[in-house]
Amino acid sequence: MMKLLKRTFGVKTPVAACLLVLTGLTTRAQVVSQELKADVNRSAGLNYALPIEKKIKDTPAPPGKMPFYINHYGCPSPYYFKDSAAYVAPCTIFAKADSLGKLTRLGRDVKRRLDLLRQDAHERNGELTAKGVAQSRALMRQMMERLPDAFVPDGYYSGRSVVQNNCILTMQEAMIQLSASHHPLSYNTRSSHRENKFMNPQDRLLTVNRVDSLTMARYQRFCSLNSVAGRLMESLFNDQNYVVSHIDPAELSRQLFILAGSIQHTGLAGTVTLYDIFDAGEIHRHWKMLNAWNYINYGACETNGGHQPYLQRSVLRNMIHLGDSAMKRATPMSHFRYTHEQVVLSLACLMELDDCGLETDNFDALEENGWADYRIAPLGGSIVMIHYRSGTDDPDVLVKVLLNGHEARLPIQTDCAPYYHWHDVKNYYLRKLYRYENARF
Secondary structure (H helix, E strand, O other), X not given: OXXXXXXXXXXXXXXXXXXHHHHHHHHHHHHHHHHHHHXXXXXXXXXXXXXXXXXXXXXXXXXXXXXXXXXXXXXXXXXXXXXXXXXHHHHHHHHHHHHOOOEOHHHHHHHHHHHHHHHHHOOOOOOEOHXXXXXXXXXXXXXXXXXXXXXXXXXXXXXXXXXXXXXXXXXXXXXXXHHOOOOOOOOEEEEOHHHHHHOOOOXXXXXXXXXXXXXXXXXXXXXXXXXXXXXXXXXXXXXXXXXHHHOOHHHHHHHHHHHHHHHHHXXXXXXXXXXXXXXXXXXXXXXXXXXXXXXXXXOEEHHHOOXXXXXXXXXXXXXXXXXXXXXXXXXXXXXXXXXXXXXXXXXXXXXXXXXXXXXXXXXXXXXXXXXOHHHHOOEOOEEEEEEEEOOOOOOOOEEEEEEOOXXXXXXXXXXXXXXXXXXXXXXXXXXXXXXXXXXXX
């Protein structure tokens, strides 16, 4: 905490200023707690489905400025798990326990619900749910309604996806909606491994250092302090000696919690739930553990060096390159890219959108500082950079970034927020990437 205060105010921090910061942190932590209580599905983290808001208010662009280029990086819409083991593993545990008479009445009912989830997902690995299809189309429709000047018959529109079923289907549904507009728009789509360098880049050095021994030890301690499995096991199994001998309580509790968050995407939502087997405190602590794990892997976690967001440096460079290239076009252009939610999460951290660039080695500080995975990269979430100009010869192009549909704050000075001067944005990010690459190589 003192590290955060010193970084904010300097070493000689006035008491009043410290109290002000502490009050702000407490408020932000309370907001996260309230958000989880208001919609328990948010506790699913990256598996939370971004809700479709009826209308999002936009800050008017400066006089004369019109959108001419949209660069979109989106997460897949709600889908069935890509690996059926997410359903099979807990179902197998409950089936064996039931055959031996080790389940309580609640345990037998949970087994019934798990079987329903498994049947619903059978042979649908990575397939969009009906909610996912509807969400993908609705998000494209919403963007077209918000930016009508950017969608014209003589514009250029392309869809790109990583080679992953859920991402490809999300792209297809969005582009179908694009073509269903009141005036015909032509587009092209592609899904290819050749484009991974700016849609799903790999970096062996960063990946190897992601979860080192020190980071894992600290995370395991954090999880032990937030342990939630004991009461749940007693409510599901009537023989705790059986639990000790045959079950990993922490892992089973985690599996059930993950499945609880996935039900919101399916036709079973509203009739089947697993959240009722957890109390409010357990739900909150489960989310804290998932949130911390996502921060370690994709955020600027100081414990493992704070460099994981730089995995997306080629993505950010490509965004800058295309932003410059688009200025040569006389008509609007849009690139819609669909990739893994983890890519969008780490890109948001690299770009330091809103609170995403948080640097800390304290996992408890995440909630205090508003770093919440469900806010950054939920299913259907996106980072959209929109370029504005008054004409093809306009020397002062402006950009606005939307994070999940809302105007985002960038770590850059501007006199027209939430709009930023393109040359300032480009220079800031290029310098940031240069400093990292210069230090590394």
